[in-house]
Amino acid sequence: MIKNILGTSLVLAAFSVSSFAATATPGFYVSQDVKTHKCSVTDKAPDGKMAMDAGTKMYDSQANAEKAMANLAACK
Numbered sequence: 001m002i003k004n005i006l007g008t009s010l011v012l013a014a015f016s017v018s019s020f021a022a023t024a025t026p027g028f029y030v031s032q033d034v035k036t037h038k039c040s041v042t043d044k045a046p047d048g049k050m051a052m053d054a055g056t057k058m059y060d061s062q063a064n065a066e067k068a069m070a071n072l073a074a075c076k
């Protein structure tokens with residue numbers, strides 16, 4: 001009985017570890033505040049309620065996100 005529970009726990013843990021790794025992708029986003037319409041660079045994806053996505057992708061560095069923000073029409 002204990003072997004079955006231990007085996008099942010190990011299998012569930014093995015499958016859940018890969019799903020946690022897939023959701024924690026580091027990156028930077030250009031988001032626009034809904035009320036003030038000011039753009040900023042954040043490390044979390046905009047939620048769509050308080051901030052909207054001004055760009056169309058995730059950037060690998062903050063410098064690249066800031067360059068994109070300077071070129072976006074919505075942020076000028």
